Amino acid sequence: MTARRRAHRSAVFSGLALTGMGVLHFVRPEGFDALVPEQLPGTPRQWTLGSGCAELATGALLLVPATRRIGGAAAAALFVGVWPGNIKMAWDWRHEPASKQVISLGRLPLQIPMIVSAVKIVRNA
Template identity: 70%
Template structure:
């Protein structure tokens, strides 16, 4: 293995650990206090916002588990990529819903959108190099 590939794998493993731990926390938060996440669920989706908030919490926990176990890390990277793309509409809904709020809240909601891009890129890196 080349030195560059070894560095990429090491970086992917660090990213997997960080992302796995972050998803563990967020997944648990979805289950313990789903109300804030319910407001992010687009109304066009079937079922209740509560079901989607709880379901996304379980999806985050499952993805975290895949990322934290070396044998399933590559699959975890694929799952994390899909998860981060899947939650983008919720962030878009938040930005739309907050468009009339005070400027600092609008900036928070708008800031979430570009922050998804490095998260997606990191998940793709994990899937590629894990």
């Protein structure tokens, strides 16, 4: 499979996933509110809704071939931008049962392949 074809598949998958997550920010915002670091200005709900909009917009950019490169760049920035929330989750869940700790810690390294995938979309779209 060519790099261009892999980038297309990755863009479609990421675009659909981001769109789904963006919708969840509006349908069930409470879970996302808890991930917002206290140091950020504004309310957690403002950040939840704002990041939901960013995920919807990025997902749309990835799903449209003409905007796929900018979508890949936006996705890479978004994946880096939400990493502090994943770090906060891992910290907050440090006293939770082991199963929850595994989930929260497992999310941290998963950001790296997501960022790499987004950069590959930029290069090969």
